[in-house]
Amino acid sequence: MTEDGGRRGAGPAAGGGRRSAEATRAAILRAARDRFAADGYDRATIRAIAADARIDPSMVMRYYGSKENLFATAAEFDLRLPDLSGVPADRLGRELVSYFFTRWEGDATLPALLRTASTNPSGAERVRAIFTTQLGVAVGRVVADPTEAPRRAGLVASQLLGVALTRYVLRLPPMVDISPADLITWLAPTIHRYLTDPDPASH
Template sequence: MKNAEHQTKSDRTRAAIVAAAQEVFAAKGYEQATVRDIAARAAIDPAMVIRYFGSKDALFARVAVFDLKLPDLKAGDGNRIGETLVRHFLSVWETDANGGFAVLLRSAASNEFAAKKLRDVFAGQVLPALARVGGTARAAERAGLVSSQLLGLALCRYVLKLPPVVAMPRESIIGAVGKTIQRYVTGR
């Protein structure tokens, strides 16, 4: 008897593999993460990982998805768009530290599939949201500058773990980087 409420053993195994894959891919990147690592983390046999997802590539594709869930920037205070964006960005990371974004950022520099996925997030989520505010003039350039600062921040704070960037209080970052994003979005 299968229905939406009852979780079969297969469902639980599948979910355990996905969770383990997120953790291992986010921690080591695509190449250094092995099917054996993921299986060990999920406390199952390595053969099960392949059986459930077909290949390491397919499992990575399943886990390398990311929804920024950007709020409507036109709804709030136009002078606080930068602050809102940085705050939202930090929240997304910190509430889901092993989620799709961590997986993508960890692998994107040396894995073309992950790099393309990140470019898709830019084109499909960041660019449209920013084009709605600050006018459409040079929207792509403005979105590119915003992305360079936000990706650089995530890289330094969560991946490279640059000590002063790790130590900075959340509100200090929102203040300092928020002003930068605000200028990029509105052109001052």
């Protein structure tokens, strides 16, 4: 019957006027980020995102064209890695780890990306691009032998993404409960070693 009231609880015009296009675009994007983060690509429906943004689903299409495109925009993601070349060698690990932490805590974009990358091929491709280029480049500037940079960046990514996965996505209790400070202290030597230890494979 589709008649869910004619007057829905809090319509977009409840408070009075309507929003500017900019405001609506931004509201949709915010809602999309939250939903993608919480539910992953498949379970995050356009209808739910639209409801969160207090807007009709068709508006999402008008502003972003398609769900795939909306996700691409929502997952636009810059690690904004700091320049590590000025950091003394023995502080590299700690610096990188604590930077990642302040970047993640309170920003749900990375979990969203991880959730989606697990099932959506273009999401996986995006994570791959982010980590092989952005992290790869930053690591390249810091590593002695540049040919080893990809491998070292991969190892660093494996530990950092492992933490993101267990803490934000799977929510393993010990990883959720640990304080950022403690976690940083545990992780820093690992990252440091991946960056600086001689490659054990090149005997």
